[in-house]
Amino acid sequence: SPQDVPTKLVAKAVPLPMTVRGHWFLSPRTEYSVAVQTAVKQSDGEYLVSGWSETVEFCTGDYAKEHLAQLQEKAELIAGRM
Secondary structure, three states: OHHHOOHHHHHHOOOOOOOOOOOOOOOOOOEEEEOOOOEEEOOOOOEEEOOOOOOEEEEOOOOOHHHHHHHHHHHHHHHHHO
16 A cells, blocks of 8 residues: 555655656556655755655556567467477
């Protein structure tokens, strides 16, 4: 759960201010939930950490046709060696 994350320690490990540009590799047909926090460094060196955002829940779609073609190609190569 988001409350289990020591946000201040996480924030101090990263130079701030910053913009986080997340890049995650998501699996197809999978449910995800995402919540974020922000941290701002104050003049005394401490970080002001926001509350958690609302949680966004979403489900990824199926594989794209080109990905299925790649999987089929790999399967056929493996089958040909067996």
